[in-house]
Amino acid sequence: MHELSMAQGIINAVIETAENNNATEVNEVTVEVGRLAMVNPEQLNFILGVLVENTIVEDADIKMEEIPVEIECFDCGFNGNAVVDDKDHYAPLVKCPKCDSLKIDILNGKDIVVKNIVIEKPDDD
Numbered sequence: 135m136h137e138l139s140m141a142q143g144i145i146n147a148v149i150e151t152a153e154n155n156n157a158t159e160v161n162e163v164t165v166e167v168g169r170l171a172m173v174n175p176e177q178l179n180f181i182l183g184v185l186v187e188n189t190i191v192e193d194a195d196i197k198m199e200e201i202p203v204e205i206e207c208f209d210c211g212f213n214g215n216a217v218v219d220d221k222d223h224y225a226p227l228v229k230c231p232k233c234d235s236l237k238i239d240i241l242n243g244k245d246i247v248v249k250n251i252v253i254e255k256p257d258d259d
């Protein structure tokens with residue numbers, strides 16, 4: 135399952151960062167999910183909840199932020215958020231909102247990124 139390997143990667147990154155910072159606990163994790171990352175955020179969130187069990191991330195508040203798809207249009211030069219037709223979840227159609235062209239360059243919205251983590255350190259109150 136795609137979401138499972140994604141979730142595992144996120145948790146590994148969070149735990150590594152937390153350990154490098156001598157964290158005793160992770161309080162909050164913010165994950166950016168691109169609209170073209172081909173994952174179901176709810177499903178991802180569910181799997182994350184299972185994977186964090188018995189880790190220092192166990193009690194963290196995991197937040198998902200959906201990132202819009204940013205494009206540059208080769209036809210009219212438009213630069214900004216695209217129109218995404220994702221009725222077919224696994225092959226969404228990305229179009230220029232200005233001229234409807236499909237000849238576009240996708241600049242952002244394909245990745246899953248751990249944006250922020252809030253940790254607790256031993257010397258914290």
Ligand SMILES: [Zn+2]
Nearest residue numbers: 207210230233
């Ligand atoms: Zn265009």
